[in-house]
Amino acid sequence: MGTADLDTALDAARRGDERGFTxxxxxxxxxxxxxxxxxxxxxxxxxxxxxxxxxxxDVREFRGDAAGFRVWLFRVARHRALDEMRRAGRRPEDPSGLPGIGTDSTREHAAPDDTADAALERLSTEQALQMIAQLPKNQREAVMLRVIIGLDAKQTAQVLGKRAGAVRIAAMRGLRGLSGLLSDAAALTEAPPIREALVEPAGHARSTDSGAATRATGFVDEVTP
Structure with missing residues (x-):
């Protein structure tokens, strides 16, 4: 669904139209x-x-366009996630239930960016998300919101309650850390390409930002201060 369609859906949802909210x-x-x-x-x-x-x-009280609604929705999701972490006593920096990937490698191993780019083409969605989940919390969120979801630095900063500059640095560090894990995994899998899978769920139309995943290429150069 394109941005204009999302704006239409948002307007309908604000009027109480169930189809718009759907x-x-x-x-x-x-x-x-x-x-x-x-x-x-x-x-x-x-x-x-x-x-x-x-x-x-609360959608009827929301004031803004679809881009602003997306930021608002991810901020709500993040607050609910933080509540869940507190209830469960879970440390955000130590995700559980993710097999086969050590948590220390992201701190030590930073492969060249082109290696990470090539490895992304060979991973399944689940494998990629498992690897991203191994990053420190601030890097993991920055990579997800900037590269996978497709928010810009200012929008991501609004979701996270941080400065845009801090978001850029966290995303840069996250991608450099992730590149080591991706390059290691590339030799172990023959999974289908991930770029479309990350932004285009099965059975649904392409994401509102169809270029979100492809911005991984050259992204480190973009966010370098």
Missing amino acids: DLWVSLNPLILRYLWVLVGQCAEDVASETWLHAAR
């Missing part, structure tokens, strides 16, 4: 789930449900 959910929920998965793992669906309940309650 269109927002179909377009944005797959991305919300992926973002939440790297924060709260298998609780992602429950937290997403809480996020949409909040949205359904």
Whole structure:
């Protein structure tokens, strides 16, 4: 669904039109789930449900366009995820239930950017998200929101409550750390390309920002201060 269609759906949802709200959910929920998965793992669906309940309650009061709604929705999702972490006593820096990937390698191993780019082409969506989940929390969120979801630095900063410069640095460091994990995994898998899978859920139209994943190429150069 394109930006204009999302604006139309948002306007309808604000008027109480159930179809408009459903269109927002179909377009944005797959991305919300992926973002939440790297924060709260298998609780992602429950937290997403809480996020949409909040949205359904408050959407009529929202003022802004579809781009602003997307930022607002991810901020709500993040707050619900932080609540879940506190309830579960989970450390955000130590995601559980992710097999086969050591947490120390992201701190030590930084392969060239072109190696990470090539490895992305060979990983499944699940493998990629598992690797992103191994990054420190600030880097993991910055990579997800900037590269996978497609928010710009200012929008990501609004979601995270940080400065845009800090977001750029966290994304740069996250991608450099991720490149080592990706290059190691490239030799171990023959999975289909990930770029489209990360932004185009099966059974749904392409994401509102169809170039989100492809911005991984050259992204480190863009965010270098």
